[in-house]
Amino acid sequence: MPVPTIHDVAKKAGVSSATVSHVINDSRPVAPQTRERVFDAISSLGYRRDAIARSLRRSKTGTIGLMISDITNPFFPDVVRGVEDVVYAYGQDCNLILCNTEENGEKERLYLNVLLEKRVDGIVMAPAGGNQNYLRELLAGGFPVVFVDRWIPGIEADAVVVDNVDASYQIVNHLIRLGHRRIALMKARLDSSAIEERVEGYKAALAAAGLEFDPAYVFESHSSIEDGRAAGMRLLGSSPPPTAVFGTNNFVTIGMMNALAQCGLRCPEDLAVVGFDDFPWASAFHPGLTTVAQPGYALGQTAANLLFQRMNNKQAGPAVKKVLPTTLMIRESCGSATVKTTPTALPNAGGYYESLLP
């Protein structure tokens, strides 16, 4: 007998398997001596209950799926951690299956299918773009899903996100108020609602300041450090060169910094840089990168909480969308108002950096 079953335990303890089951999950009163005998049998046999059989019977696995694009993107570890912590707190025998979709719609569909086959109790996901009819019908079936970090425009589902357009507006506006006029954009090529919103915020800030949006100033690249660097090189070679740049993404921002280093240029003296997503290092080096920080951990936490709520109250209420606040981390990477162009009248004047303006 390689691995003992509940029946073996029952036989050894001289009771029925039903009783063993009931003492294990104390689902009904059992006489103390009986309990004792069962426990003895369990530990002497080294019995461990089989969660598979258990799940089959109870139709509930105690497993939730987590689909993100890439754990290697420094934005995600925090949200994963947030999710995991509430899952763990929820039940000690509840845990999560991690999937990296790589922004690949096909891979996402595949993984989603596996998760459903494995009968996860719910899913939190950062959806990749593309045509998601399967998602739509999944949701329609009432399966608990909550989106995190992004959402799909046409799909009704709980979502926990960040106000990307406002955040981008704020940070680009910060640049503008420092006097910058030629502000470039490093756009990560992702099929993600988040990126589009950031572009939108960028445009809005420009428009509000009476600046014209110039397509020649958006440098698009794949979402990777290496491609970001290449795009950064293109940016540095353009003329007239921008005086500032907004990276829509960790990867492209880092790539930009690398391009600067490669050209022997300095930040912020030669180019002001701001990025999206904060990270622990940001303040430890020079220049400290000015970024807008997303509450990654809280995003994960909130999403998981929402999911459990959905899973428990089977009520199919309307989708709730939570927007968590971002915070502007002002550091050194855009210096102060040392831009060479003469600033003209500024909208939204007054505030933090007002005193630095000419």
Next chain:
Amino acid sequence: MPVPTIHDVAKKAGVSSATVSHVINDSRPVAPQTRERVFDAISSLGYRRDAIARSLRRSKTGTIGLMISDITNPFFPDVVRGVEDVVYAYGQDCNLILCNTEENGEKERLYLNVLLEKRVDGIVMAPAGGNQNYLRELLAGGFPVVFVDRWIPGIEADAVVVDNVDASYQIVNHLIRLGHRRIALMKARLDSSAIEERVEGYKAALAAAGLEFDPAYVFESHSSIEDGRAAGMRLLGSSPPPTAVFGTNNFVTIGMMNALAQCGLRCPEDLAVVGFDDFPWASAFHPGLTTVAQPGYALGQTAANLLFQRMNNKQAGPAVKKVLPTTLMIRESCGSATVKTTPTALPNAGGYYESLLP
């Protein structure tokens, strides 16, 4: 009928459930027309096979457990990614359950138990310290486990690691060859084999250079940025202050950098810093941090491959230990030979920085 079973499909297609099963996993020849009808029934009912029932019957879940200390530690995302990629490549319906043990032996034991209850097919883990009899008997039972990043001295199991003592030796030696004599150590307080080995490498480098190991120069702290910063403050307040410091860990190294920034001191002018673990930012800012880089992705990959090997050839061969190479990333955070103390005769002379020495 909320979710259709294989029997519903069978009925609809006018065949037996066995046949349906066989067309799904094509485990035996089925007449083309029959297949056709089965597929039609499947798609018209929206049937999706139940991996739980399947696992129960086949006693194999297609799930592997991954236990690490903290996904938030920038070292781990790469290894997780490495593991996931080979798991995915192995079988498209195979995936992994992620557990953060937080270096907590109790949590580790708990999670391990859940994983075993869930009948994962194997486990790759970065074991926390402490008394692990349960691990010992698990291994004795022949359950496939491979260690990654660390191992437990007394336990016979496959492991994929890095030569921590050599790596530390190299990087401390680098400091020594630049002329540093008062070299401090930031020691992350972790019950991990890795940290102890790094300390060992540090001592070895000192000894090889004829330098005395001074306990007053080891600054211990919890493995967190904040505690690292506090320890860094203590270090900066000591006298005579060290001219260089080796951070055994991402967290404490960053903490150290923060402490420097807080005191308005510069690196490398006021203090040379080297760290363990590389990260994408390291070269993008100033000073570029000199580190020893671990091959995180390869560690994960190799571990997962080893695991699958173990899982397939049920042979219980002797434990294999793989040691992957680290690489010294020399950047700017320890400057060149600008140390104020006069260097004396150096062992291991000759090499990369030889020309920089007086």
Next chain:
DNA sequence: TCGATTACGGCAAACGATTACGGTAATCGT
């Protein structure tokens, strides 16, 4: 002493797949 609770605990039917085993019909060779 009797009847009604109460407290325990057993039996057996699910759960939804896989698969060993055996049966039937079609095909073939002669």
Next chain:
DNA sequence: ACGATTACCGTAATCGTTTGCCGTAATCGA
């Protein structure tokens, strides 16, 4: 036209639990 293959496919056992339904014995109150 008949026996032997061959090609398909169905029956039922099995995996290890959970749980509804009952039965028995003990306890209690009157």
